[in-house]
Amino acid sequence: MKAIKNISLIIVSIFFLTSCEDWLTIYPKNAQVKDEYWKSKEDVEAVVISGYYYMREMTIDYLLPWGELRSGAIFDKSGNNLQNFQVKPTDKKNSNWGPLYQVVNIANVVLANAAGVMSVDDTYKEEAMKSHLCEAYFLRALSYFYLVRNWKEVPLITIPNEDDSYSFHIPKASEEEIITQIKSDIKAALATGAAKEYFVTNWETKGRGTRWALYALMADVCLWSEDYETAYEYCNYILNATSPRRPTFMQSPTNASWFSMFNPGNSNESIFEIQWNYQEDQTNKLPVYFDNISVDRKYEISFQLLQDFNKEYATTIENEVEAVRSMFGGYYVSDPLLFDIQTRGYVWKYCGARTYADKRTRTYYDPNFIIYRITEVILMKAEALILRSNGGSEDDWQEAMSLINQVRKRTNLEEIEFTTGLSEEDMLKYLLNERRIEFVGEGKSWYDILRFGRRNNNKYKETFLIQNVLNYNEQVGESWLRSVLNNDYAHFLPIWEDELNVNHALIQNPYYY
Numbered sequence: 221m222k223a224i225k226n227i228s229l230i231i232v233s234i235f236f237l238t239s240c241e242d243w244l245t246i247y248p249k250n251a252q253v254k255d256e257y258w259k260s261k262e263d264v265e266a267v268v269i270s271g272y273y274y275m276r277e278m279t280i281d282y283l284l285p286w287g288e289l290r291s292g293a294i295f296d297k298s299g300n301n302l303q304n305f306q307v308k309p310t311d312k313k314n315s316n317w318g319p320l321y322q323v324v325n326i327a328n329v330v331l332a333n334a335a336g337v338m339s340v341d342d343t344y345k346e347e348a349m350k351s352h353l354c355e356a357y358f359l360r361a362l363s364y365f366y367l368v369r370n371w372k373e374v375p376l377i378t379i380p381n382e383d384d385s386y387s388f389h390i391p392k393a394s395e396e397e398i399i400t401q402i403k404s405d406i407k408a409a410l411a412t413g414a415a416k417e418y419f420v421t422n423w424e425t426k427g428r429g430t431r432w433a434l435y436a437l438m439a440d441v442c443l444w445s446e447d448y449e450t451a452y453e454y455c456n457y458i459l460n461a462t463s464p465r466r467p468t469f470m471q472s473p474t475n476a477s478w479f480s481m482f483n484p485g486n487s488n489e490s491i492f493e494i495q496w497n498y499q500e501d502q503t504n505k506l507p508v509y510f511d512n513i514s515v516d517r518k519y520e521i522s523f524q525l526l527q528d529f530n531k532e533y534a535t536t537i538e539n540e541v542e543a544v545r546s547m548f549g550g551y552y553v554s555d556p557l558l559f560d561i562q563t564r565g566y567v568w569k570y571c572g573a574r575t576y577a578d579k580r581t582r583t584y585y586d587p588n589f590i591i592y593r594i595t596e597v598i599l600m601k602a603e604a605l606i607l608r609s610n611g612g613s614e615d616d617w618q619e620a621m622s623l624i625n626q627v628r629k630r631t632n633l634e635e636i637e638f639t640t641g642l643s644e645e646d647m648l649k650y651l652l653n654e655r656r657i658e659f660v661g662e663g664k665s666w667y668d669i670l671r672f673g674r675r676n677n678n679k680y681k682e683t684f685l686i687q688n689v690l691n692y693n694e695q696v697g698e699s700w701l702r703s704v705l706n707n708d709y710a711h712f713l714p715i716w717e718d719e720l721n722v723n724h725a726l727i728q729n730p731y732y733y
Contacts (some may be wrong), residue, residue, distance in 0.1 A: 257333075258333045258336060258337050258340075259337070259340055259341065260337065260340075260341045260343075260344065261337060261341050261343060261344035261348060261349075263337065264330065264333075264334045264337055264344070264349070264352050265352065267326060267329060267330050268326075268330055268352050268355050268356060268359075270326055271323050271326040271327060271330075271355070271356070271359040272359070272427065272428065272494075272495070274319060274322045274323050274326065275323055275359070275362075275363075275494060276494050276495065276496070277319065278319035278320070279494045279504075279589045280504055280505055280506065280509075280589075281313070282319055282320075283366065283494075283589070283663050284589070284661075284663050285300060285302055285314075286302070286314075286366070286370055286663070286666070286713075287662075287663030287664055287665065287666050287667055288519075288661065288663055288664075288665055288666060289302040289303040289666070290302055290303060290305065290666040290689070291665035291666040291668070291669050291688065291689065291692060291693075292522055292524075292688075292689050292691075292692030292693025292694070292695070293521070293522055293525045293656060293660060293665045293692050294519045294520065294521055294522065294525070294567060294660065294661060294665075295519065295520060295522055295693070295694065295695055296518055296519060297517070297518065297519070297520050298518065299695075300314075301314055302314055303693060303695045303696070304695055304696050305696065305700070305701065305704045305705075305710065307713055307714060308714060308732065309714040309715060309716060309717040309720070309728065309732055310716075310717055311714075311716075312716055312718070314713065315713050315714045315715065315716040316716045316719075317367060317370070317371060317374065317715075317716070317719070318716075318719075320363045320364075320366055320367050321363075321377070323359050323360070323362075323363040324359075324360055324363045324364065324377060325377070325380060325381055326356075326359065327356040327357070327359045327360035327363070328356075328360070328377065328378060328379060328380040328381075329380040330352055330353065330355075330356035331353060331356050331357070331360075331378075331380075332379065332380045333380075334349050334352050334353055334356070335349060335353075337349070347414060350412040350413065350414035351412075351414040351415075351416060353408075353409070353412055353414070354409040354410075354412045354414050354415045354416075354429065354434075355409075355428060355429040357405040357406065357408050357409035357412075357429075358405075358406070358409055358429030358433060358434055358437070359429065360378075360405050361401075361402045361405040361406050361409075361437060361441075362429075362437060362591075364376075364398055364401060364402050364405075365402055365437065365440070365441055365444075367398070368395055368398040368399060368402070368444075369444065369667050369670070370712060370713050371712055371713055371715065371729070372395050372711075372712040372729075373392040373393065373394055373395055373398070373729075374392055374393065374398065375390040375391065375392055375393065375723070375726070376390075376393035376397055376398060376401055377390060378401070388722060388723055389723055389724050389725040390723060390725055390726075391725040391726065391727070392726060392727065399441065399444070399445045402441050403438065403441060403442075406434050406437060406438045406441070409429070409434050410431070410434055415429075415430065415431035415434055416428075416430050416431060417430060417431055417432070417463055417465045417466070418430065418465040422486055423486050423495060423497070425465075425486075426485075426486040426490045426491070426492065426493050426495075426588075427486070427492070427493060427494070427495035427588075428492075429492070430491075430492070432458055432461075432466065432467055432491045432492075433491055433492040433591075433592060435454045435455075435457045435458050436454075436458065436491050436492065436592040436596070436597055436600075437592070438450070438451075438454045439451045439454040439455045439458075439597065439600050439601075439604075440592075440600065442454065442604075443600060443603055443604065443671060444667075444671055446607075446675060446676070448603075448604040448607045448608035449604075449608055451600060451601075451603070451604040451608075452601060452604035452605065452608055455597050455598075455600050455601035455604060456601070458491070458594070458597050459594075459597060459598065459601060467488060467489060467490060467491050467593070467594050468488050468489065468594060469489060469594045469595065469598065469626070469630070470487065470488060470489045470594075470630070471630060472630075473541075473544055473629065473630050473631065473632045474544065475542065475544050475548065475549050477544075478544040478545060478549055478630070478631070479548075479549055479569065481569075481590070481593065482569040482570060482587055482588075482590075483569075483572075483580070483587065485587060485588040485590075486588065487593075489593045489594045489595065490590060490592075490593050490594075491591075491592040491593055491594065491597070492590075492591045492592045493588040493589060493590040493591060493592075493593075494588055494589040494590075494591065495588055496586035496587070496588060497586055498583055498584055498585065498586040502586060503585040503586050504585060504586065504587070504589075505518075505585070506570040506585075506587050506589070507570050507571045507580045507585050507587060508585065509570075510566055510567045510568070510570050510571055510661065511566065511571050512552055512553075512554060512564075512566040512571075517566070519566075519567065519661070520564060520565065520566060521551055521564075521565035521566060521567060521660070522692045522693070522694055523563060523694060524691050524692045524694075525565070525656070525660065525692060526551070526553070526562065526563070526564070526565035528653070528656065528657060529546060529550060529551045529565060529657065530559055530560050530562070532545070532546050532550075532631075532633065532657060533546035533547055533559055534559075534560065535633065535634065536632050536633060536634075541632045542632065543631055543632050543633055544630065544631045544632050545631050545657060545658060547559060547568075548568055548572060549568065549569065550567070550568060550569060550657060550658075550660060551565045551566060551567055551568050551660070552565065552566045552567075552568040552571070552572070553565050553566070567660055567661035569587075569660075569661060570587045570661065589662070589663070590662055595627055595630075595658055596655075596658075596659065596664075598623050598626060598627060599623065599624070599627065599651060599654060599655055599658070601620075601623055602619075602620040602621075602623040602624055602651055603620075603648075603651055605617065605619050605620040605623070606620045606644060606647045606648060606651065607644070607675070614640065617638065617642065617647055618638050620647060620651070621636060621638040621647070621650070622638075624636060624650055624651060624654055627654055627658060628654065631658075636650055645680065645683060648672060648680070648684065652668060652669070652672060652684065652688075655668050656668070669684050669685050669688045669689070670685060670711055672684035672685070673685025673686070674711075678708070681705075685705060685711075686701075686702060686705045686706070689701055689705060690702065707731055709729055709730050709731035709732075710731045712729055712731075713729070714728060714729050714731075714732035715728055715729060715732075
């Protein structure tokens, strides 16, 4: 595979960190490093950090659109083949898995070489080595989770590409094999006993693979693979924790408190987020892409999602207080006084604060991209409770509704009344609505409706996948969308043609033949 082969050319030559805050400023250099590298603990740290660097590099152009555009909740106003369901094998931008395999290979070289450094650097202790292994397992597991959700079947590579003896003709592994490897990596990370609850600095605690990040990732993977009991268990490892350094749910139902998760970020609610820092010349285009007036604005809210937001804005407790994640929180419209008749809306969490006057300036174009936070763990636990009992358990469903209402209460919304007449589908609809509104713009919505629709051999394919795309996607005709979505292989991306040309063991996703 061309993308995987190129990984060995961009691993890392020897470089040293100049301060705690600039570790993601470092640019790995081109080098074959097997013999020349791995001489000190600093070498290992540098390679681990490069994994987060590459994860950051792919966030805006890959992780965000992959996780959002196919659901239709937000759309790229300049057009994107993802939202049109017209991605082709020639479409490198949307079908290239190379950036994720860069991270996979970085994890693989750390796992293969870190222990050997202890024999040449007496200051490199076993605890530090295991901590590095833990982060490598986390990065590999997270990368493969993105791969399996976007391609379903991909090459499973767990050895590093460090020299010319490496074979690039690697067939795809099944989805089940990939999921098994992801779970194995998470368990291996935790088994090291070195998974940290926190690092020296808060931004490292939120920007590196901690124990809490491993727990959250495992819960997410288990929901995807319909292992609801294990998902419930790992959610509780976080939500029932008593450690003083655990991530916590931000209870205060105020707009300013909710918005602090995104500005300045790295809040107590955060578990893992991709880091930027304008003080280190690390900026991104999230505030530009979601801005309502920027000439470079890219993303807008679909009309149906805007109606969802407007309903939330109008339906607050006693109609006296503002829904926290509504205007100037979750979204913005050009005339807030006439929000109920607006036809265009914008995700606001990356752009401003409580009022338009508090909008980010160019100097502060460095919002982090949150991968996991406590609110999602709460809603993941609710999902596990709804689905873990065959036929539904009233006690589980009441607890699930309580968790959904915990999120709604923090948002200043009225609680949903639980009644015995609710069905599993009803419960999942309430849950999906909370996720759609709470996590808009955070790269979750496509994976949510795909996961909900695929459950139990496509039990809810029509309800949660097809109907949601039809309701929210305004970019393509209904007949086209329905014809595409009825083909299960169309839910996943094609393999980029250059990969097929280099790796002759690969077989294209059947939908794209």
